[in-house]
Amino acid sequence: MADKVIITCAITGAIHTPTMSQYLPLTPEQITEQAIEAAKAGAAILHLHARDPKDGRPSADPRMFDQFIPRIAQATDAVINITTGGSTKMSLEDRLAYPLKAKPEMCSCNMGSMNFSIHPVARRIKDWKYDWEKGYIEGTEDIIFRNTFRDIKRILLELGEGCGTKFEFECYDLGHLYNLAYFVDEGLVKPPLFIQSIYGILGGMGPDPENLAYIRTTADRLFGRENYKFSILGAGRHQMSLLTICAIMGGNVRVGLEDSVYLGRGQMAKSNAEQVRKIRRILEELSFEIATPEEARKMLGLKGRDKVAF
Numbered sequence: 001m002a003d004k005v006i007i008t009c010a011i012t013g014a015i016h017t018p019t020m021s022q023y024l025p026l027t028p029e030q031i032t033e034q035a036i037e038a039a040k041a042g043a044a045i046l047h048l049h050a051r052d053p054k055d056g057r058p059s060a061d062p063r064m065f066d067q068f069i070p071r072i073a074q075a076t077d078a079v080i081n082i083t084t085g086g087s088t089k090m091s092l093e094d095r096l097a098y099p100l101k102a103k104p105e106m107c108s109c110n111m112g113s114m115n116f117s118i119h120p121v122a123r124r125i126k127d128w129k130y131d132w133e134k135g136y137i138e139g140t141e142d143i144i145f146r147n148t149f150r151d152i153k154r155i156l157l158e159l160g161e162g163c164g165t166k167f168e169f170e171c172y173d174l175g176h177l178y179n180l181a182y183f184v185d186e187g188l189v190k191p192p193l194f195i196q197s198i199y200g201i202l203g204g205m206g207p208d209p210e211n212l213a214y215i216r217t218t219a220d221r222l223f224g225r226e227n228y229k230f231s232i233l234g235a236g237r238h239q240m241s242l243l244t245i246c247a248i249m250g251g252n253v254r255v256g257l258e259d260s261v262y263l264g265r266g267q268m269a270k271s272n273a274e275q276v277r278k279i280r281r282i283l284e285e286l287s288f289e290i291a292t293p294e295e296a297r298k299m300l301g302l303k304g305r306d307k308v309a310f
């Protein structure tokens with residue numbers, strides 16, 4: 001029997017800024033409310049970043065995470081997945097501060113250094129809500145998202161071995177699968193793996209369906225299909241169509257305002273839950289079943305909510 005489909009919802013991220021959507025959750029209250037609603041709509045995993053509530057800029061401050069992670073955990077049984085990517089401007093030290101404190105069941109782990117840019121979007125925006133946004137978005141033209149082998153090793157050792165945290169391996173390019181295979185060979189990563197392949201970020205793979213097939217067959221060859229769960233996210237307007245293809249290929253899906261602020265062509269998503277409900281509707285029409293948080297824990301070999309520190 002085919003696996004049920006795990007829906008991950010990435011609630012706010014660090015790519016979009018307040019000007020890009022009035023619905024982007026910024027404050028602990030907004031993040032809490034949208035995360036709970038997304039879980040109720042069917043998201044088994046909630047991928048979470050923090051922001052400064054004063055002006056919505058990305059934050060790595062553990063005091064910010066502390067204002068919403070325990071509240072979300074109390075209200076839902078969804079798997080809490082905390083970013084270690086943070087934003088491209090943060091140091092690894094900062095990116096790891098809250099994950100090491102919280103020891104969650106799952107964290108993201110970005111599998112290579114790369115250009116990671118959204119600067120062309122700045123040309124289309126005339127009025128910015130906050131001062132920091134324009135420079136932040138334009139500045140991505142000249143930024144490297146740093147994830148060296150040593151950085152990744154540190155995450156795997158300190159969070160993986162040290163805290164029993166498993167990872168959402170964020171792979172933006174074919175080479176990132178080979179980087180992951182290197183760490184499997186080194187014995188630092190053990191199955192089942194959760195591979196989140198990413199399409200449509202400027203600096204990574206484009207959103208062509210052919211790339212999906214190529215990544216899937218390469219992952220089969222490198223890891224063996226029985227040893228990993230496949231998931232994808234499509235940035236921006238490619239989100240829903242790529243996710244549908246991925247499910248048909250036996251994979252899992254990630255939605256959320258972190259990856260796209262749209263629901264459909266020219267239509268803003270009014271909440272994260274709205275995107276969860278849309279992909280759920282599509283998948284259920286195609287006779288896929290949606291995994292509960294407990295089923296996702298089993299599929300991904302997670303340590304369980306009773307072993308986290310929040």
Ligand code: KMH
Nearest residue numbers: 013083084085086108198
């Ligand atoms: N925003 C995604 C394209 C992370 O948080 O570690 C990548 C991401 C990175 O979610």
Ligand code: ZN
Nearest residue numbers: 013083085258
């Ligand atoms: Zn993220």
